[in-house]
Amino acid sequence: MSKHLIKRSALVASVLLSGVVASSALAADIKAGKAVYDKACFACHKSGVMGAPKVGSKDDWSPRAAQGRETLLDHALNGLNSMPARGGNPSLSDDDITNAVAYMLDSAGLELPAAGGKAAKPAETKAEAPKPAAAPAPAPAPVAKAPAQKPKIQFNRLMKGRDEWNPPPAEDGIHDPDNEGTYMLQPPREGMAGFASGISGNRVDWVQTLDSGAIAPRYDRTDPNKKPFVMDLNIVREVKGSMPDVVYPHKQHTEWLDCSNCHPDIFIPKKGANQISMAAILLGQKCGVCHGKVAFPVTECKRCHSKKKKATAFKE
Ligand code: HEC
Ligand code: HEC
Ligand code: HEC
Ligand code: HEC
Incomplete structure (x- = not known):
């Protein structure tokens, strides 16, 4: 103290x-x-x-x-x-x-x-x-x-300054500091040491952390042996104007998520069949159902707008 x-x-x-x-x-x-x-x-x-x-x-x-x-x-x-x-x-x-x-x-x-x-x-x-x-x-x-x-x-x-990210459970405002069980939980900074670092949320780049093998999340809550069905299919969504095009990668999503998380409720599984805009995303629809809530936020433009067009001023 x-x-x-x-x-x-x-x-x-x-x-x-x-x-x-x-x-x-x-x-x-x-x-x-x-x-x-x-x-x-x-x-x-x-x-x-x-x-x-x-x-x-x-x-x-x-x-x-x-x-x-x-x-x-x-x-x-x-x-x-x-x-x-x-x-x-x-x-x-x-x-x-x-x-x-x-x-x-x-x-x-x-x-x-x-x-x-x-x-x-x-x-x-x-x-x-x-x-x-x-x-x-x-x-x-x-x-x-x-x-x-x-x-x-x-x-x-x-x-918050860098030293205040990921506070220990008793200080995170979520866990009860009066409960001694709180002090038995592993502090996130200790648990996440060695993870690829990100720039938002809990400061972990979860895509890279999964790729590096540092974590092996269980795909199914009840079945420890179930493996994800990973589909490697990129969908490019052209963007008018100078913004780089959006590459939607099925691979990075299906490593974590079942198809039914998105199809058919959020997206009709057909290229170009869905109207997607930044406005909808910012309102928490389409990609915004997850991004900004449980996945990296919209402020990380270039992770979605990753396909450079010719004559764009944007650097990859
Ligand atoms: C959940 C428990 C809790 C509540 C509620 C709480 N405090 Fe505290 N407070 C503490 C603890 C624990 C310390 C000692 C922290 C330490 O030194 O590690 C402390 C220390 C302090 C200190 C001394 C800080 C220092 O630099 O030494 C001040 C001033 C203070 N509290 C003000 C307040 C005020 C004002 C409120 C109400 C608006 C409040 N506290 C509500 C738990 C609480
Ligand atoms: C995170 C959300 C998400 C998940 C999970 C997801 N998809 Fe998709 N899928 C999309 C989006 C976005 C599109 C593009 C829709 C568009 O362009 O309008 C798409 C398009 C498709 C298409 C159309 C491809 C084409 O060329 O027309 C198929 C087929 C598809 N998904 C199958 C699947 C399957 C199978 C799974 C599970 C293995 C899956 N998707 C998981 C979001 C998702
Ligand atoms: C989670 C992924 C994601 C992130 C992050 C993201 N965008 Fe988008 N953006 C999209 C998608 C998807 C579209 C729709 C593309 C289409 O027309 O099909 C889009 C469209 C756009 C458009 C075209 C006009 C419109 O409103 O639809 C602009 C401009 C744009 N984004 C700017 C940005 C900027 C600036 C940022 C960062 C502050 C950003 N985007 C972050 C996914 C994203
Ligand atoms: C059902 C939830 C969900 C939806 C809907 C969703 N995503 Fe994601 N997305 C995730 C999760 C979870 C990750 C991996 C964790 C993270 O990076 O935060 C991810 C990762 C990504 C990545 C990988 C970034 C990298 O570093 O490789 C991109 C790109 C991406 N999403 C774009 C999109 C776009 C564009 C849309 C809409 C067309 C979309 N996502 C819709 C949950 C979702």
Whole structure:
């Protein structure tokens, strides 16, 4: 746990969160924060499950506060180990979260550190008038500052950085972190080590991974010996305009899927008999029944539009 605390860079957080910090630097509302806490944080922070700092415990909260406002709020907003982003409640605003953190610190006799400040303030200073933003920064915190780390994704702080893909089951927002069975599941990053890497979804190129023999999925749920009937037939769909033509490969599909997944409900099995357009695909029809849901998404244009026409500007 503490390893993570140090690893996450306070510097990154302050860059990414500077907007949040500026807008709510002096605005933490402890009463409103209690309401948020009662609704969204108390389930873990009352009893301290999984090491959550307990409400009312100065021992638990002092070292957290010492990390400084930016780090604390970054973790509350974006998550930390078993702490889900925004307490698992994405509808809570930045101010709700700031207030709830301020409330929990207050319950422990601490104050939310000021923007840019590092050290926790003891409660006695609380009675004073709100400090102007220009108050001199307190002495540097005892906590070592993490070495400058590459920012996650600078242009979009909601986008997950590489080290956040495929989180372990207890942190993925799908499995119950309170169930000990969750901790017995193999983390995906360990299970998928050595798979061909992709650029979307779970970052695995499943076509190449199957080709490489790294996986041998069972074709039939009940019959372990059943083999797929692989049909190697490409259907080229010409595309008007400059976009490369679409090659629909039966091979890559029938390695995973039975003919009945597509024929006849999604596609009439006759070349050219089906009207297919990007609009339909984006609406989740035709190829879009799977692509963007259980297969690679439409953003990977060139995997479908793979047949270069002459005089096209597109590189293969
Ligand atoms: C599902 C359980 C859970 C819920 C719900 C939850 N937390 Fe947490 N929280 C944790 C755990 C566990 C930690 C300790 C994480 C660690 O240090 O590994 C934590 C730590 C924190 C920290 C300290 C972060 C740090 O950098 O040390 C803050 C702040 C925090 N939570 C705020 C909140 C707020 C605000 C809410 C409600 C909106 C909330 N939490 C809801 C489990 C939870
Ligand atoms: C992932 C969906 C999908 C699966 C699975 C699939 N097909 Fe197709 N099939 C298509 C599409 C798309 C076309 C092209 C339709 C068009 O051009 O309008 C097609 C066309 C065909 C054609 C027409 C070929 C021609 O030249 O006219 C036949 C025959 C066919 N499929 C048989 C099969 C068989 C047999 C299987 C199982 C081994 C199968 N398909 C599995 C999507 C699929
Ligand atoms: C899952 C496969 C797939 C992906 C990914 C994909 N396309 Fe398509 N695209 C198709 C198919 C199939 C057609 C229909 C071709 C036809 O007319 O039969 C099509 C048609 C088109 C057309 C022709 C006009 C239209 O709307 O039908 C354009 C332009 C186009 N795609 C652009 C793109 C761009 C740009 C991307 C990436 C952002 C993309 N496509 C990604 C399968 C795909
Ligand atoms: C029933 C589900 C389903 C439908 C419908 C479907 N696909 Fe796929 N497709 C898959 C799956 C699953 C894979 C393999 C896993 C992956 O690559 O994400 C795949 C793989 C592919 C690949 C192989 C890419 C590679 O790297 O070799 C192409 C190309 C492709 N699809 C294009 C299409 C086009 C074009 C259509 C519509 C004409 C279509 N698919 C319709 C499920 C589907």
